[in-house]
Amino acid sequence: MDAYQRPPTRDSWFAPFSIDLVLKVLYVTFLHPFVAWIVVLCFRAEHMAWEAIPIRVSIAYACIVTVGWTLAAVNRRIAFGLPREVDLSDEVIVITGGASGLGLLIAEVYGMRGASVAVLDVKEMENGEARGVTFYKCDVTDKAQVIKAAADIERDLGxxxxxxxxxxxxxxxxxxxxxYDEIDRTLSTNLAAHFYTLKAFIPGIARSELGGTIVTITSVLGELGAAQLSDYAASKAGVSALHRSLTAELKASHPGIRTVLVTLGQLSTPLFYGVQTPSSFFAPVVEPVDVAKDIISAIDNGRAESIGMPLYARWVAWYHVLPASMQKLARWASGVDTAMATFVGRKAAAAASKEKPGVLIETS
Structure with a gap:
C-alpha cells in the first residue's frame, strides 16, 4: 500500500516550516505595533537620547507598522462593515458535508460549546454521534430533500x-x-447544491433576530483551473461568483446577514488524496484544524470575511494580471497541471486507512 502513503517531505522534520508560518510569527513579533513600540521604550530605558540614530529608526519603523495595522483595520471595516452580535446559546449552525473531515470538526467544536448544530450529509457521521450535533440524512443535490431538511431543522432546533x-x-x-453522469454529479454537488441550500435556509436566517452568517468554501482552482480538474474547477469558479453576487444582494435586502468566503489551496483530506504539493514552503498543504480555527473565529466574532489559506490563496486573483507568458511560466513552476498525476482519490484513501490505520482519512 506504499502508493497511498503521504509524500516523504510531509513527514520530515522541516515539513511544518513554510512561508505562512514565518509570516504568522512576524505578525505577532516584529510586525506587531505593540512589539515595535516596546523596542522604542527599551532604547529610552537605556537613557538613549531621542536624537540618536537607533531610536529614530525604531520610532520610524514603529510608526510604519502602526499605520499599516490601522489601514488594514480601516480596509476591513469598509469592505465588510460592522460585525453582528453572536450568542452561541441561541445559534443554530447548519453544515453540509458535515459527517466527516472539516465539516465534522467544526460541528463538534460548536456542539461542545453549546450551539445547536445540524449536519446534512448522505453518509452517516464518522463518529456515530457528537455532543450537541443533530444529524439529518440529506442529499444536497436533491432540492426536495434540502427543503424538507430545512423545515425539519427549524422545527427541531429553531x-x-x-x-x-x-x-x-x-x-x-x-x-x-x-x-456525463460524473459531470452532472460534480456540478450538482459542488455548485447547484449551494443554490438549493441558500434558497432553503436564507428565509429562516432572515427571520432570526440575531442576523446570520453564510460561509462559502471554495478553491484556488476556481481562479486557476487545472488539468484533470475541469469539472471541479468550473464548479468552484461558479461558487465564488455566486458568493460575490449573493453578498451584494444581501447587503441591500438583508444587511443583518454576514458572508464569509473561504478560498483554500490543497487541503489535507482524501478529497485530493495522493496529490503532492510542489513546494511545502511556498505552497504548504493546509490542515483542516487551521481552516476550522479561522472559520470559527469569523463566526464567533460575527464578521464578514474573506479567508485565504495558505498565503498564495489570498493573492491568487492577481495571477490574471500577469502577462500570458508569465502565467504559463507560473503554471509550470507551480506544477498545477501535473499535480493530479499522483491522485488516487477518496476510495483509495479509505482502502489505505483500513490497511494501515495510521494513514490520514479525514474528509471534507
Whole structure:
C-alpha cells in the first residue's frame, strides 16, 4: 500500500516550516505595533537620547507598522462593515458535508460549546454521534430533500443562524475521460447544491433576530483551473461568483446577514488524496484544524470575511494580471497541471486507512 502513503517531505522534520508560518510569527513579533513600540521604550530605558540614530529608526519603523495595522483595520471595516452580535446559546449552525473531515470538526467544536448544530450529509457521521450535533440524512443535490431538511431543522432546533456550505466531490479525470453522469454529479454537488441550500435556509436566517452568517468554501482552482480538474474547477469558479453576487444582494435586502468566503489551496483530506504539493514552503498543504480555527473565529466574532489559506490563496486573483507568458511560466513552476498525476482519490484513501490505520482519512 506504499502508493497511498503521504509524500516523504510531509513527514520530515522541516515539513511544518513554510512561508505562512514565518509570516504568522512576524505578525505577532516584529510586525506587531505593540512589539515595535516596546523596542522604542527599551532604547529610552537605556537613557538613549531621542536624537540618536537607533531610536529614530525604531520610532520610524514603529510608526510604519502602526499605520499599516490601522489601514488594514480601516480596509476591513469598509469592505465588510460592522460585525453582528453572536450568542452561541441561541445559534443554530447548519453544515453540509458535515459527517466527516472539516465539516465534522467544526460541528463538534460548536456542539461542545453549546450551539445547536445540524449536519446534512448522505453518509452517516464518522463518529456515530457528537455532543450537541443533530444529524439529518440529506442529499444536497436533491432540492426536495434540502427543503424538507430545512423545515425539519427549524422545527427541531429553531431558525438557522449560520449556514456552512462545505460539501464537495472530486473526480480527478480528464474532460474526455469523464462520463456525463460524473459531470452532472460534480456540478450538482459542488455548485447547484449551494443554490438549493441558500434558497432553503436564507428565509429562516432572515427571520432570526440575531442576523446570520453564510460561509462559502471554495478553491484556488476556481481562479486557476487545472488539468484533470475541469469539472471541479468550473464548479468552484461558479461558487465564488455566486458568493460575490449573493453578498451584494444581501447587503441591500438583508444587511443583518454576514458572508464569509473561504478560498483554500490543497487541503489535507482524501478529497485530493495522493496529490503532492510542489513546494511545502511556498505552497504548504493546509490542515483542516487551521481552516476550522479561522472559520470559527469569523463566526464567533460575527464578521464578514474573506479567508485565504495558505498565503498564495489570498493573492491568487492577481495571477490574471500577469502577462500570458508569465502565467504559463507560473503554471509550470507551480506544477498545477501535473499535480493530479499522483491522485488516487477518496476510495483509495479509505482502502489505505483500513490497511494501515495510521494513514490520514479525514474528509471534507
Amino acid at each position: 431558525p438557522p443562524t449560520v449556514l456552512i456550505n462545505n460539501a464537495a466531490i472530486v473526480n480527478g479525470k480528464r474532460l474526455l475521460d469523464l462520463d
